[in-house]
Amino acid sequence: MKSFNLGLLPRLIIAIILGILIGSFTPAPVVRILATFNSIFGNFLSFVIPLIIIGFVAPGIAELGTGAGKLLFITTAIAYISTLISGFFAYGVATNLLPRIIQQSSQFAATNPEEALLKPFFTIAIPPTFDVMSALVMAFTLGIGMAALKEKTMFNFMSEFQQIIQMVISKVIIPLLPVHIAGIFANMTYAGEVARILSVFGKVFVIIIASHLIIILFQFSVACLYSGKSLIKALKNQIPGYLTAIGTQSSAATIPVNLECAKNNGVSEGVREFVIPLCATIHLSGSTITLTTCSIAVMMLNGMPVTLAKMAGFIFMLGITMVAAPGVPGGAVMAALGILQSMLGFGEAQLALMIALYLTQDSFGTACNVSGDNAIALIVDKIAQRMKLKTA
Template sequence: MEKSKKKLGLVPKLIIAIIIGILLGLYSPTFVISILITASDLFKQFLMFIIPLMVVAFVTMGIADLSQGAGKLLAFTAAISYTSTLIAGSASYFVASSFFPTFVNEEVVSKVAAASDRAIEGYFNLAITPLLETTAAVVLAFVLGVSISTMRGKEIGDTLYNVFKELSEIITKVLNRVIIPLLPMYICGTFAKMTYQGTTFAIMSVLWKVFLVVIILHLLYLVIAFTFAGTVTKRNPITMMKNQIPGYLTAIGTQSSAATIPVNIKCAESNGISEEIRNFVVPLCANIHMAGSMITITCCVTATLLIYGMPHGFLTLFPFICVLGVALVASPGAPGGSIFTATPFFPVVGIPAVGDIASLLQAMYIAQDSFGTACNVSGDNAISALVESYYRKYIKKEK
C-alpha cells in the first residue's frame, strides 16, 4: 500500500514564502526581484478581476440562503449573530487603538514612509479591467440576494438561485485552485519588495505583537460570550467552555467553519442543546457568525493603518465593521476566505483593495486564520444556548 503524502498547509507555505522573499530582498540582484514583482503584479490584476465576481457570488448566495427558514427563529439568530460580530469588531478596535500605538512607534512609521525613496517595480503590467466596480458588485449582490430570497418559490422558480449557486461554486473552485495556490508567490514578491525597500523588519517587529493581542482577544470574547449565555440560560459557563474544546481544536486544524460543523453539533449536544435547535443554529451560524474573523480583521486593519500613518479613528473603522458584518455571510470555507471577502471593502478605511498594503493585510490575517475560525465556531454554541432559551420562552408556547 502506498503511503498517503501529507500536504503542506497554507500557513507553513506562507511562512516559507515570507522567508524566501526576505532572503531575495536582502541578497538577490535587482532583476530577480523585478521578475518576482512582475509575477506578483499579474496575479494582483487577476485578483482584482475576480474580487467583484466573488462579492456577487458569495454575498448573493449568503443572503438568499439566510432568508430561507424558520421565521422568528431565523430572525433572532441572525440578529444576535450580527450583534455579536459588531460588538466583537468594535471592542477589538478600542483595544487595538489603545495598545498598538505603544509598539507602532515613530521609528516604524518613518521607516515605512522612507520606503518610497528606494522604489522598485516590475518589468511590465497587464491591466485586466474588472466587469464591475466593487461598490456596484456589493449593491448588485444585496439586490439579488434579497430579491431571490423573498421571491423564490412564490413569484419565481429556482432557476436564478441555481445560477448563483453554481457561480459561487465556480468562484470557490477558482479560489481553491488558483488564488490560494498562487498566494505564497504573491506574498513572497511583496516581502522581497518590502525587504529591498527596507521596511520588512520594522513591520515584522509589530506583527508578532498584533498576533498575541488577537489571540488574547479571541479568548476573552469566548469567556464573555459563554458567561453571558450561561447566565441567561442558567448553565455553568465553565462546563460549556470545557465541552467546546473539541470544536475549538478541530477548527484550528481544519481552518474551516463548515468542516467543523459535525464536531460542533456534538459540542452543542454536550451542553444540553436540543436536537432541533443545534441542527438549525450550528450550520446557520457557521455561515453568518464571524466574531473571531472580525476581531482578527479589525486588529490587522488598525495595525496596518498605524504602520502606514493613515487615519484610524473609530468613525473610520466603524462603517467598515458594519458592512463587513454582513459581507462575511457565507464567506468561503477555504483558508483565508474571510479576508478575501473583506478585501473589496478595504477602500472604506482608505486602503486600496490591491497592492502591497492589501497583500500584507492578507498575510497577517491568514497567519492567524485558524484561531479566528476556532473563535467563530465556539461562539456559535454560545449563541445556540441563547436561541434555545428564546425558542422555549416565546416560540414553543405559541404552538
C-alpha cells in the same frame, strides 16, 4: 504511498522566509521579476474581488431568506450583533495598544513606503467589470430579490456561479498566494521595510489571540447568564470544538464536533441542528476581530489615518460581508478584500499584508468563530423555549 500536501500556513511561512532571503541576497532584476508577477496577480485579484462579492453575498442573502421563520431571524440578528461587538471590541483594543507597539518598534519615515519599492518590468491592466460598491449593491439586490421571489432558476444560476468563483479561489488564488506574499516580502526587504513590519507582526498576533479568548469568555458569560447554564461547564464542553477548529482550520469541518459540544451543553436537538450549521456560515466573530485588528495595524504601519467614523462603517459592512466568506482557508479575508479596498483605501501592498497577517492566525480565528456559535445556540435555545418556537 500517500501524496504529501503541505498546508497553506506552512507554505505562507516558507514564502515569507524565501521572500526575505531573495530581497536580502539577490540583485534588483530578480526582485523586479517577482514585482512583475505581483503586479499581474494583484490586477487579477482586483478583477476577481467584485465577482467574489456577487458570487457569495447574493446566494448567502437568498439562503437566509428561507428557513425557520422567526428562529432564523433571531439567530441571524444575534450573530450580527455578536460580530459587531467583536469588531468594536477589537477596534478599542487595537487603537489603545497598537500605537504604543508601533512607536516602540521603530520610527517610520514620513514618506509613503511604497515609493521605495521596486517597480515591475511591465504591467497588464485587468480592469474589474464593475467597482466594489456596485458589486455590493448588486449582490444585495439579487439576494433580496431571490429570497422574495422564492424561485429556483436564478438561485441555481447564482449557486453555480458561486461554485465557479470558489474554484477560482481554491485552484488559482490560494495556490498562488505564497508566490505573491514572497514577492511582496522580497520587495519590502530590498527597500528596507521588512524589519519594521516583522517587528510588529508577532505583537499583533498576541493581541489577536488574547482578544479571541476574551470575546469567547464574554459570549459564554452572556449566554450562560441568560440561559441559566454553568459557565465553567459550558467552556469545558467547548474545548473539543475549539481544538478541532484549530486543527481543521474550517468552521464547516468542525460542525459535527460542535454539535456534540452543544448537546453536552443541553441545547435541544432541533435548535442545535439548526443554529450550529447556520452560524458556521454567518457568525465569524473571531475573523472580524482579526480583520479589524490587522487592518488597523496595516494602516498605522503605512501612516494612514485611523478614525472611529471610518472603522465603524468598515465594521458594520464587515459583519454583512462575512456571510460571503468562502469555505476555504483564508476565505474571510478573501471576502473582505473588497471593503478593505473601497472603504479603507488599501492598495496592493496593504492587501497582501492583510492576507499574510490574517492567514498566520486563521486557525485561531476559526476556533473563536465556532466557540461563539455554541454560545449563540445556548441563547437561541432559551428564546425558543420561552417563545415556543420550532425549527421546522
